[in-house]
Amino acid sequence: MNYGVNELGYYGDFGGAYIPEMLYPNIEELRQQYLNITADAAFIAEYNQLLKDYVGRPSPLYFAKRFSEKYGANIFFKREDLNHTGSHKINNAIGQILLAIRLGKKRIIAETGAGQHGVATATVCALKGIECIVYMGEIDMERQAPNVARMKMLGATVVPATSGSKTLKDATNEAMRDWINNPVDTHYIIGSVVGPYPYPDMVARFQSIISQETKKQLLEQTGSELPDYVMACVGGGSNAMGMFYHFLDDEAVKLVAVEAAGKGVDSGHSAATTFLGKEGVLHGSRTILMQTDDGQVVEPYSISAGLDYPGIGPQHAHLYKINRAQYVSITDDEALQAGLLCSQLEGIIPAIETAHALAYLEKMTFKPTDNVVICLSGRGDKDLTTYINYFNF
Amino acid sequence: MIYEPSTNRLNKLFSEGKKNLLSIYFTAGHPALNTTIDIAEALEKAGADFLEIGFPYSDPLADGPTIQESSLTALNNGMNLNVLFDELANLRKRVSIPVLLMGYANPMVQYGVENFCKKAAEVGVDGVIVPDLPMYEYEKLYSNYFKDNNLSNIFLVTPQTAEQRIRKIDELSNSFIYLLSSASITGKALDLNDTVDTYFKRIEDMQLNNPTIVGFGIAGKAAFDKACQYNSGAIVGSAFVKYLNNTKNYLPGIAEFIGLFK
Numbered sequence: 001m002n003y004g005v006n007e008l009g010y011y012g013d014f015g016g017a018y019i020p021e022m023l024y025p026n027i028e029e030l031r032q033q034y035l036n037i038t039a040d041a042a043f044i045a046e047y048n049q050l051l052k053d054y055v056g057r058p059s060p061l062y063f064a065k066r067f068s069e070k071y072g073a074n075i076f077f078k079r080e081d082l083n084h085t086g087s088h089k090i091n092n093a094i095g096q097i098l099l100a101i102r103l104g105k106k107r108i109i110a111e112t113g114a115g116q117h118g119v120a121t122a123t124v125c126a127l128k129g130i131e132c133i134v135y136m137g138e139i140d141m142e143r144q145a146p147n148v149a150r151m152k153m154l155g156a157t158v159v160p161a162t163s164g165s166k167t168l169k170d171a172t173n174e175a176m177r178d179w180i181n182n183p184v185d186t187h188y189i190i191g192s193v194v195g196p197y198p199y200p201d202m203v204a205r206f207q208s209i210i211s212q213e214t215k216k217q218l219l220e221q222t223g224s225e226l227p228d229y230v231m232a233c234v235g236g237g238s239n240a241m242g243m244f245y246h247f248l249d250d251e252a253v254k255l256v257a258v259e260a261a262g263k264g265v266d267s268g269h270s271a272a273t274t275f276l277g278k279e280g281v282l283h284g285s286r287t288i289l290m291q292t293d294d295g296q297v298v299e300p301y302s303i304s305a306g307l308d309y310p311g312i313g314p315q316h317a318h319l320y321k322i323n324r325a326q327y328v329s330i331t332d333d334e335a336l337q338a339g340l341l342c343s344q345l346e347g348i349i350p351a352i353e354t355a356h357a358l359a360y361l362e363k364m365t366f367k368p369t370d371n372v373v374i375c376l377s378g379r380g381d382k383d384l385t386t387y388i389n390y391f392n393f
Numbered sequence: 394m395i396y397e398p399s400t401n402r403l404n405k406l407f408s409e410g411k412k413n414l415l416s417i418y419f420t421a422g423h424p425a426l427n428t429t430i431d432i433a434e435a436l437e438k439a440g441a442d443f444l445e446i447g448f449p450y451s452d453p454l455a456d457g458p459t460i461q462e463s464s465l466t467a468l469n470n471g472m473n474l475n476v477l478f479d480e481l482a483n484l485r486k487r488v489s490i491p492v493l494l495m496g497y498a499n500p501m502v503q504y505g506v507e508n509f510c511k512k513a514a515e516v517g518v519d520g521v522i523v524p525d526l527p528m529y530e531y532e533k534l535y536s537n538y539f540k541d542n543n544l545s546n547i548f549l550v551t552p553q554t555a556e557q558r559i560r561k562i563d564e565l566s567n568s569f570i571y572l573l574s575s576a577s578i579t580g581k582a583l584d585l586n587d588t589v590d591t592y593f594k595r596i597e598d599m600q601l602n603n604p605t606i607v608g609f610g611i612a613g614k615a616a617f618d619k620a621c622q623y624n625s626g627a628i629v630g631s632a633f634v635k636y637l638n639n640t641k642n643y644l645p646g647i648a649e650f651i652g653l654f655k
Binding site (some may be wrong): 016017018021022025097163164169171176180183279281282284285286287291293294295296297 | 449452464473526529551553554
């Protein structure tokens, strides 16, 4: 079975490039160049060096002893929260800024939900001295205020998206409109495995460093590079795609993707895309998305801004449809409790996004010999206000 | 049905070789439901040569604030493709000029592209403009449905579109090519500078098989005339939507609005 993208940009029935003609030259330029540029020895050397010296990679694969005792399996955390800027988003941002420079671009735009991708993009733009504009939903700007401040401090301009639900979906629309208006000098650093081809493939490749390192680290720690389970949270799905990437062809490895159920999948306040969505077209890809019968995109809800997105990347849609990965969901309450548990058992305050993946452990049954890797996609500093309000600390 | 250019109103219009064609865009369901045919009829009487009726979408990527808001109003008013096709059932009793539907891929995909094309043909629509349905997807997945129903699919060309791609678009087109005045979202006024002349002249010199109609940024007579100098006509969108927004009793004033352009 082939789980990767074909030469036309499709993963089975999903993917493609549903974009207005105004974006065609940009997307075509990327499509023609991204594989050559990223395969170039000088690019690889610079990328690897920045990942090592600037990001702090390899990120540790940590054996979570007390979690393992609690759940009766060997549980490992892939510590993307220890990356510079606090999440996995920097892996992709570094890759894309190096690509943008080689494409001769002078201006960077990005969208952000939780602010992690915005901070990562603002960071790499500061590093390379390139103008940076980040679109962020007005509501997300309120609930992720520290990240807004960080982006501004890094020299980025943060533009509130005031249309629609004023969250990630609308920030993405606004970023795409900016790109339409500035087609020549601007590169759009999309933060997840969404958007028109080649973005889903390009972002997955930059994030695949997560599974590549995990295999090596597992071999050292367990004697086998293959775990029984690999788990990650999914909004658009970039950390999950990075965590799954090098395990896709290892059919014995069970892949578990955890979506945000919000207040419950049937509550009308949810972002559980595979449960609530159906096939359609959003932000340039044919994928699975939450929508009305008439094809209007439904505004999602999750307490975690990073999972508050009505779609998933087309590769996820494909993995879901052919049953290669299992897609499940966790409510706000369950996620927040798991975040607290991780803090108190392991001394790690996870991002609320990540806490969704951790919460699903409660619903699984393991053999004592099972090896389980969870992508600890980000740290929870940015979510302290949400944790404080919920637990009344 | 096999594609019969002679029975398509757009083809007929263009075969007459008329110049200075004026097309008007408005969003179905804005400002209110059940106004689509009234507005269409008034536009025809006032001298519009063909029409684009927008079907609203929640996430219209290529649109500026004016048309985005009109789409939101239309959605809040309950407009959707079923409602629109019901409204358009009487279209051809009152309107004889060519009519295009314009919207985004997802509502069409959810309706079912084959059903959409059948229904559009049934109510007398002549063509469809779907900005986020690119050439490859059209050719591979949907072109037969359009051809079987004698519907034109209109492609967009921007100042950045490469010559080879414009040639391919010309090959796939069978009524007109929608020439974007600049690479931008809707509602940004056309800059009447030499660059525009150079761009229009470049396209004119390509001697395409299909006529070109300019859209985006046609907000007044100067821009309309500039577009018509090199092309068969132009499309007014945001300016008309703004007119509808700002005029309480808008039907009687439509003739005056059209008079601003021709």
